[in-house]
Amino acid sequence: MRFVIIGIQLFTSFLLFQCLISEYRKEDFQLPLKYFVNKNGYPLEEYSMVTDDGYILTTHRVPHGKNSTKANPRPILINHGMGGGSENFFALGPKESLAYLLADIGYDVWMMNARGSFYSRKHVTLDPDKDVDFWKFSFHEIGTLDTAANIDFILNKTGKEDVFYIGHSQGSTAYFVLTAMRPEYNKRIKMHVSFGPPVFIHLNPNDIQHFLSLNEGGIKRIFEIMNHYEMTSPKVQSWVKRYCVMPLFAKACGVFMSFVAGGTPNGTFREEMLPWFLRTSPVGTSLYGVGHYLQEDRSGLFRQFDFGPKENLKRYNATLPPEYNLNYSTAPAYLIYSENDWFASKRSVDYLTKKLPNVVDKYKIPKKVFNHLDYLTAPDVRQLVYEPTIQFLKEYFNIT
Numbered sequence: 173m174r175f176v177i178i179g180i181q182l183f184t185s186f187l188l189f190q191c192l193i194s195e196y197r198k199e200d201f202q203l204p205l206k207y208f209v210n211k212n213g214y215p216l217e218e219y220s221m222v223t224d225d226g227y228i229l230t231t232h233r234v235p236h237g238k239n240s241t242k243a244n245p246r247p248i249l250i251n252h253g254m255g256g257g258s259e260n261f262f263a264l265g266p267k268e269s270l271a272y273l274l275a276d277i278g279y280d281v282w283m284m285n286a287r288g289s290f291y292s293r294k295h296v297t298l299d300p301d302k303d304v305d306f307w308k309f310s311f312h313e314i315g316t317l318d319t320a321a322n323i324d325f326i327l328n329k330t331g332k333e334d335v336f337y338i339g340h341s342q343g344s345t346a347y348f349v350l351t352a353m354r355p356e357y358n359k360r361i362k363m364h365v366s367f368g369p370p371v372f373i374h375l376n377p378n379d380i381q382h383f384l385s386l387n388e389g390g391i392k393r394i395f396e397i398m399n400h401y402e403m404t405s406p407k408v409q410s411w412v413k414r415y416c417v418m419p420l421f422a423k424a425c426g427v428f429m430s431f432v433a434g435g436t437p438n439g440t441f442r443e444e445m446l447p448w449f450l451r452t453s454p455v456g457t458s459l460y461g462v463g464h465y466l467q468e469d470r471s472g473l474f475r476q477f478d479f480g481p482k483e484n485l486k487r488y489n490a491t492l493p494p495e496y497n498l499n500y501s502t503a504p505a506y507l508i509y510s511e512n513d514w515f516a517s518k519r520s521v522d523y524l525t526k527k528l529p530n531v532v533d534k535y536k537i538p539k540k541v542f543n544h545l546d547y548l549t550a551p552d553v554r555q556l557v558y559e560p561t562i563q564f565l566k567e568y569f570n571i572t
């Protein structure tokens with residue numbers, strides 16, 4: 173009998189607990205982005221565009237700040253990291269989020285969503301849930317096609333000649349691919365600000381990354397046998413969302429996220445950031461996307477996707493994939509990195525600097541535990557990264 177009563181008590185508290193969570197979820201998970209942005213006093217626009225290979229992408233825009241409709245705003249395109257999306261740049265609320273900060277000082281802020289991610293899981297003919305071909309892409313296509321489509325769209329819409337560009341993680345890798353493969357895009361970029369560029373990742377002190385890259389072939393085969401090329405899907409996201417918001421798991425989820433997305437577990441990710449992130453992340457990581465990075469790690473080269481000798485010969489007229497020629501990436505670059513970021517370590521960024529023709533400056537974040545995810549979530553990221561970025565652009569371009 174006692175056990176029955178305890179059972180009932182446990183069950184009712186579980187139900188009550190679920191109710192509390194559902195309340196929390198409704199607000200945080202179901203309302204559209206526009207609701208939050210408008211509530212904070214900013215305008216939000218949403219655009220849709222189709223890439224040359226048929227992916228339908230959504231892009232968000234905060235055209236101006238709270239008080240103004242600035243006469244001559246400066247367009248800036250922000251490109252997110254793997255598994256992320258445009259919402260990453262709203263996560264810190266009205267006073268700290270990069271989107272709002274830039275809008276308030278006169279930028280016309282555009283945030284893209286790469287193919288496969290939450291808002292861009294669409295194609296004119298392919299069904300992401302049924303056609304595995306939808307998922308055969310990496311940062312190569314995100315750079316040469318998605319980023320290019322966004323830049324063209326913005327220039328068309330605003331009538332400007334060029335855009336500022338901020339790339340976080342994969343958003344920065346994609347940029348280097350674009351400017352190396354399609355050098356005509358350099359003149360459409362005023363400045364590339366890179367938040368933790370993972371390019372020469374073999375120089376990272378990341379044993380797990382190296383372990384995975386050594387076993388890349390086997391991992392790929394497992395997924396190929398399962399015929400599954402989408403690694404973080406809305407299904408994964410909804411599952412993670414369900415459990416991670418529970419107080420019981422939140423702490424562990426925070427540590428896990430900091431580790432998987434941040435490279436090291438000792439970043440400053442806080443559990444209270446989880447609900448916002450789990451609205452749209454992690455979605456859109458493809459097997460090819462991860463595989464491409466692992467290939468770079470193993471070869472020590474920044475080069476195109478390795479399909480194996482036979483297919484390479486067909487595609488590249490060579491058995492090995494060609495390198496991206498960074499000599500073509502001539503638009504000015506400002507590289508930001510940190511000591512504790514094991515996806516874009518100091519050594520790898522130093523090496524990248526040597527390879528690039530036009531690095532105007534570099535900035536090492538003066539904080540010991542700042543990791544790869546902290547660019548989006550650190551409590552002091554505004555002072556550590558966003559303000560120095562804004563200040564740098566202001567001085568470099570004499571912006572008043």
Ligand SMILES: *[C@@H]1O[C@H](CO)[C@@H](O)[C@H](O)[C@H]1NC(C)=O
Nearest residue numbers: 237238239240272275276277
């Ligand atoms: C907007 O205007 C209000 C009232 O004039 C002012 O207090 C606030 O600081 C302004 N906000 C921004 C971001 O400029």
Ligand SMILES: *[C@@H]1O[C@H](CO)[C@@H](O)[C@H](O)[C@H]1NC(C)=O
Nearest residue numbers: 324325327328329330331332
């Ligand atoms: C923008 O795109 C529209 C529609 O494709 C086109 O008609 C127009 O000429 C373009 N404008 C510019 C400035 O490129």
Ligand SMILES: *[C@@H]1O[C@H](CO)[C@@H](O)[C@H](O)[C@H]1NC(C)=O
Nearest residue numbers: 484485486487488489490491
């Ligand atoms: C393919 O590569 C070979 C050897 O490098 C070269 O002779 C040939 O012209 C190339 N063919 C094409 C179509 O580029």
Ligand SMILES: *[C@@H]1O[C@H](CO)[C@@H](O)[C@H](O)[C@H]1NC(C)=O
Nearest residue numbers: 495496497498499500527529
């Ligand atoms: C890039 O430029 C450097 C310096 O001019 C040169 O040594 C190197 O061979 C070039 N790399 C490629 C792939 O063209």
Ligand SMILES: *[C@@H]1O[C@H](CO)[C@@H](O)[C@H](O)[C@H]1NC(C)=O
Nearest residue numbers: 435436437438439512540541
């Ligand atoms: C952060 O974690 C990494 C990996 O565990 C470790 O090597 C590094 O020393 C840590 N940094 C600090 C400041 O604790």
